[in-house]
Amino acid sequence: MLFVLRPARTDHTRKHDNLRIVLGSGLLLALSLATAAGAQRLGSAPGDTLIGADSTTLARAGLANRADSSVRYQPESFAHFAMHTFGPVPLLRSSAMAAFDQWRRQPDDWFENKRGLRDRLDSRLGAEVLAHTIRFGFARVAGEQSGKYRRCVCADFGARLEYALVTPFRVETPTGERLSVITPFGDLTSALVVTSVHPGGFSFSRGLTSGASGLASASLTSVVREFWPWHWRPPGL
Numbered sequence: 001m002l003f004v005l006r007p008a009r010t011d012h013t014r015k016h017d018n019l020r021i022v023l024g025s026g027l028l029l030a031l032s033l034a035t036a037a038g039a040q041r042l043g044s045a046p047g048d049t050l051i052g053a054d055s056t057t058l059a060r061a062g063l064a065n066r067a068d069s070s071v072r073y074q075p076e077s078f079a080h081f082a083m084h085t086f087g088p089v090p091l092l093r094s095s096a097m098a099a100f101d102q103w104r105r106q107p108d109d110w111f112e113n114k115r116g117l118r119d120r121l122d123s124r125l126g127a128e129v130l131a132h133t134i135r136f137g138f139a140r141v142a143g144e145q146s147g148k149y150r151r152c153v154c155a156d157f158g159a160r161l162e163y164a165l166v167t168p169f170r171v172e173t174p175t176g177e178r179l180s181v182i183t184p185f186g187d188l189t190s191a192l193v194v195t196s197v198h199p200g201g202f203s204f205s206r207g208l209t210s211g212a213s214g215l216a217s218a219s220l221t222s223v224v225r226e227f228w229p230w231h232w233r234p235p236g237l
């Protein structure tokens with residue numbers, strides 16, 4: 001009789017497996033939401049309100065879509081959700097934030113080598129998937145979503161910078177654009193959930209720090225989109 005000895009599962013291995021479970025759960029939830037949404041019509045009715053109505057008033061508050069006020073609201077498709085979750089920009093942003101976490105040695109229970117960088121990347125990707133899943137589900141219920149980024153048509157530097165920085169708080173609705181807390185809520189909630197599978201266990205302060213840094217990276221990404229100097233743009237930018 002042959003006995004196959006398998007290496008004992010360490011606490012680190014269990015935590016890493018739990019992180020993958022969280023990531024897989026987010027994917028399954030997104031797929032189920034997309035399936036349910038597929039039964040609904042994605043087009044807007046002919047009488048729907050255009051985005052950017054009363055743009056003169058709303059532009060001063062950073063609410064109007066100053067790039068294009070003739071775009072009609074359409075519920076987010078699963079293809080759009082997938083691009084915002086697994087496209088080049090979120091992958092690069094998660095990789096950069098994982099490298100940033102590695103540099104500041106957070107979480108400090110993880111190794112400072114390739115294995116630690118992989119764990120931090122998995123953590124950031126897991127939070128990214130959960131955050132986008134929360135926003136995707138909320139968009140189906142409340143009728144508001146993060147729209148495709150459109151460059152501001154304003155002329156001065158300050159207005160363009162402000163427009164880009166508040167992008168994580170700007171959502172599209174059937175009645176126009178407005179500010180919403182759904183994106184910060186999704187980022188902070190997902191970051192808190194992911195800390196529960198970290199070696200040190202759930203940490204409120206670490207989750208808030210991770211979520212806030214994720215929001216900051218989203219704002220900086222919008223700044224890059226706004227001031228990208230070349231006609232050619234990388235995919236997703």
